Amino acid sequence: MGPLDGVFRREWGPAVAALARWSGDLDIAEDAVQEACAQALRSWPRDGLPDNPGAWLVTVGRNRARDRLRRESVRPGKELLAVQGDGRADDRVVHGVRDDELRMIFTCAHPALERLSQLALTLRLISGLTVPEIARALLLTETAVGQRITRAKSKIRHANIPLRVPPSELLAERTPHVLSCIYSVFTEGYWSTAGASAIRDELCDEGVRLAGELCLLMPAEPDACALYALVLLHDSRRSTRVDANGALVPLDEQDRSRWDRGRISRGIDGLRRAQGASGPYLPQAVIAAAHATAPSWEQTDWRTICRAYDQLLRQTDSPVVRANRALAIGLRDGPDAGLAALEQVAHDPRLARSALVPTVRADLLRRAGRPAEAVRWYRDAIDVNGSEPGKAFLRRRIAECGGAIA
Known part of the structure; x- marks a missing residue:
């Protein structure tokens, strides 16, 4: 797809949501x-990028859909109404949800x-993730992900x-999924599981x-505040996670003076407002805050x-979580x-x-002064890592441990 890939990635979700x-x-x-x-x-x-690529895609997509619906005269009435224009745009205002993607x-x-x-379908329709990307994010096979998406659409x-959007009294029961989906979108961007970019x-x-x-939709929901705090705190370090050549920079080598202090401040404020949250985002935000506020790696x-x-x-x-906790224990109590x-x-x-277990094992072995053993596990991690920058970082670690790079 080349240079237009980023445009399509960015505009996919809004366009699908609007046309749905x-x-x-x-x-x-x-x-x-x-x-x-x-x-x-x-x-x-040939013609150049339009001023508003998203609006262009929606307009062209609507025309294609209208042509299809007119050809398929057996479509249910609700779909034929779409051809004529059914006036449902005000539904967003009635429910207070201003964003088509959140509605979706x-x-x-x-x-x-x-x-x-639910999660597989949303990641496909909203984020435009491919089936292989969703499979890696959910720890499922590609076949299983494809079947789940097909069955969900059919149902x-x-x-x-x-x-x-459901009535206001039913929003809360769907919130855990919505939080999970939004975090999965962010995570796939922040720790890309495949491709040339980290x-x-x-x-x-x-x-x-x-x-x-x-958060604007549900200001009294502490779990929403916790998620917002979490992504802000992580995102504050985004610009320092790769160097000028696109190579990964581990947390202990990042330039903390370049971290976004405004996002850290807003993240800490969100963390305060998240007290009482019962979901998994509050403890994760606490972890992110500990990293974001530490003056140095050693501290x-x-x-x-x-x-x-x-x-x-x-x-x-x-x-x-257990694998990441093991690394934290190793940094608190020692590699063994x-x-x-x-x-x-x-x-x-x-x-x-x-690649998580072999990567964590290799890192702990390296810190324990056992480089030859670490090299073996770094090589195992390379075999299952789908990200090119991730593979390059693991090769760097192998070299640092004195191993030969294949």
Whole structure:
């Protein structure tokens, strides 16, 4: 897709959400945006990038969808209304949700759908993530992700689930999914699982924006405040996570003077407003705040970080959390303690396709002064790491440990 890839990534979610609201059909919306992107690939290199690429995609997509609906005369009445214009645009104002993408996320969070299907569908429709990217994010196979997306769309269509925001009294029961989805969008941008770039700025920006929109929608919801604090605190370090050549810079080598103090301040304020939150974002925000406020790597408060991981584990028995907690224990109590903690999760099948365990093990072995053993695990991590900058960083570690780079 070349230089237009970033434009399509940025505009995909808003365009699909707008056309889904207009047509009432997820498949029609997604297909229409895909056709519009294909047309853009032909037109934009010749005519130049339009002033408003998103509006261009929506207009072209609507025309493609209208042509399709007119050809398929057996479509249900609600879809034929879309061809004529059904006047539902004011629905956003009635519900107080100003953002089409948030409306779509709440729609996909319908309780009739399984949670993983909700998340996979939303990541596909809102963020434009590919099936392989979603599979890595959810620790599932690509086949399983594809099936979940297909089944979720089918259920929405055949159960006649409306593509709208639920009444205000039902918003709270769908909030946990919405929070999870927004964080997954941000995470895929901040720790890109595949491709040539370590960071995908458009997804980071989207995650921060959607978290802020949700806080405006639900200002009394502490978990929404916790998520907003978390993404702000992480995002404050974004510009220092890669060097001028796009190579990853680990946290202990980052230039803290370049961290965004405004975002750190707003993140700390959000953390105060998040007290009482019961979800997983508060302890994660505490961890992020400990890093963001530490004057140096050596002065990091690992005791607070480990306590926050313990709290997080009481809420969710995630193998990812256990592996990251093992690294924190190793930095608090020494590498051997961290390796012992890692062994408790190292063989969890949910991490079989992840580079997390071998990377953490290699890092702890390196810190323990066992470079030859570390090299072996860094090589294992390279084999399952889908990010080119991630692979390059692991090769750097191998060289530092005296190993030969394949």
